[in-house]
Amino acid sequence: MKNILIATLACIAAIFGVLYFTGEQLKEPTTTAGAIETIMARRSIRQYTEQSVEREKLEVITRCGIAAPNAMNKQDWAVRVVDSKEWIDRCTKAYVETIKGTPTGDYLLTPDFRNMFRNAPAVIFVAALPSDYAGVNCGLMGENMMLAACELGLGTCCLGMPIPFLNSEQGAEFRESLDLPEGYVLQYALAVGYPAEQPEAKPRDESKIRFVE
Ligand SMILES: Cc1cc2nc3c(=O)[nH]c(=O)nc-3n(C[C@H](O)[C@H](O)[C@H](O)COP(=O)(O)O)c2cc1C
Incomplete structure (x- = not known):
């Protein structure tokens, strides 16, 4: 008893x-959406409202990120969240100086340009210690974060374009402010915000998939 x-x-x-x-x-x-529904609904968003993203949501998104599978569970990655308008605007100002008059400048500096992260109010930077698996680990993390954001009603866009600037001399101040561990290399930036567009799904080539008998 x-x-x-x-x-x-x-x-x-x-x-x-x-x-x-x-x-x-x-x-x-x-939330109620299933994984397959969320995967199929996700789109890269390149227009955002000015509404800021709640820190609670950014916390959920990044926790989902580090829940991704990663080789030997070494977790040799780093995630930095920037939701300071001041930081984003200062970084953008420095970036714009480097692209003015270049094809990238002609492409990006449209009348609705507000910042170098597709006008998003928040950015998540992902860095990793270089290894054979760094790209796979960070890629898996990124998709986790994008799907989590999608389910929370947020849009995202994986951005490679800002990385060369952040790795350059002109971007040093901003790279250093991310306070990455020694030897870690930035992989991509993830724009996060409330979507101001609903793009159609981009076509996928299903012939890339083949069953092997
Ligand atoms: C590694 C990587 C880098 C990317 N860099 C950029 C970028 O710099 N600018 C941008 O607008 N989109 C960027 N994208 C988004 C892709 O263009 C987008 O995922 C692709 O066109 C498919 O569209 P979807 O995400 O809506 O399905 C990047 C995506 C990945 C995975």
Whole structure:
């Protein structure tokens, strides 16, 4: 009888423990879309409203990012979230100086240009220690973050274009402010914000998939 009572109390404690832990991990309400639906609904978003992104959502997105599979679970990656308009605007100002009068400048500096991250109010930078698996690890992390953002009603766009600038002399101040661990290399930036466009799905070439008999 005493054993049954102890076992029952232990079960109740375990259930409360799991509920508390889950609440601590994900403070967002659970959403209803399934994984396949979210994967198929995701689009790269290149126009954002000026509405800032709630920090709670950025926390959920980045936690989903580091939940990605990664080789030997070394987690030799770093994630930096920038949602400071001042930082983004200063970085953009320095970047614009380097692209004025170039084909990139002609392409990007349209009348609706507000910042170098496709006008997004938040940016997530992903860096990694160079290794054979760094690209795969960070790619898997990126898709996790983009899908999580999509489910939270946010748009994202993976951006390679800002990286050469951040790695250059002119971008040093901004790269250094990310305070990456020694030897870590920026892989991409992820623009995050509330979408101001609903682009059509870009076509995919299904002949890339083949079953091997
Ligand atoms: C590594 C990588 C770098 C990218 N760099 C840029 C970029 O600098 N600017 C941009 O507008 N889109 C960029 N994209 C987004 C792709 O253009 C986009 O994923 C592709 O056109 C397919 O469209 P979808 O994401 O809407 O399916 C990048 C995507 C990846 C994976």
